[in-house]
Amino acid sequence: MHYQDIGEGPVLVFGHSYLWDHTMWADQIAALSQSYRCIVPDCWGHGQSMVAPAATRSFADYARDVLALLDALSIETFSLVGLSSGGMWATEIAIQAPTRVQALILMDTFVALEPQVAHAKYFNMIETVESAQRFTPEAVDFIVPLHASTQSANSDWLMAFKDRLLAMGPEQACALAKMGRMVYGRRDMFEEAEELTIPTLIMVGAEDKMRPVLESYLMHDGIVGSELVVLPGAGHMINLEQPDVVTQHLSAFLNKHVLTMAS
Secondary structure: OOEEEEOOOOEEEEEOOOOOOHHHHHHHHHHHOOOOEEEEEOOOOOOOOOOOOOOOOOHHHHHHHHHHHHHHOOOOOEEEEEEOHHHHHHHHHHHHOHHHEEEEEEEOOOOOOOOHHHHHHHHHHHHHHHHHOOOOHHHHHHHHHHHOOOOOOOOHHHHHHHHHHHOOOHHHHHHHHHHHHHHHOOOOOHHHHHOOOOOEEEEEEOOOOOOOHHHHHHHHHHOOOOEEEEEOOOOOOHHHHOHHHHHHHHHHHHHHHHHHHHO
């Protein structure tokens, strides 16, 4: 598992979105690493990480993999910042090791089962990729618009994402399809998440096509004491669309619940 380890202070563990990698957090890491130690892994099959081991078949398994990484780094307590699939496995970690987690930030994510209609669409896309052993133009045309708001539809970062998918070789395409089955076939964590007593911030883009705002309201209602921030004009990749705004919200929440406690 490839990871970045940047900065000093209380530990933040970042989870990137499915099909992305650690580089999507560059703006947030640049700011937060001034006060925190940032651990930023590439999920299996993504970025510079290897294909998921045979024993890793679910997000619960992957959460144990990340906990093993943190154990190897002698990190006992930490906070979790996850966007989309990163928020899903971050929730698995919080459920498995609640006493180790100081704060939980869930961005553009949903911790219950994938809704049936979306589940069918995403698994159809995954099967197309597995069959072709690449991200076909049709698959890419389905995936890319889901990540954008109206304002970011022609952004440089979105076009670079599209080009990267189209250029991907068979081995990584199949590795990502394997992880996609974990993402969209995840278990229902909602009731266990409701039992958490960890300070929790939920953030979502008002125009998120992949994780509709209603899902974040449901999580906010279920997780006692959680805070909810809805960003107008933003889609699924809020940290890329509105990097400064997102970083400000992260800093304020973490300073309140983590940095103040550490000092």
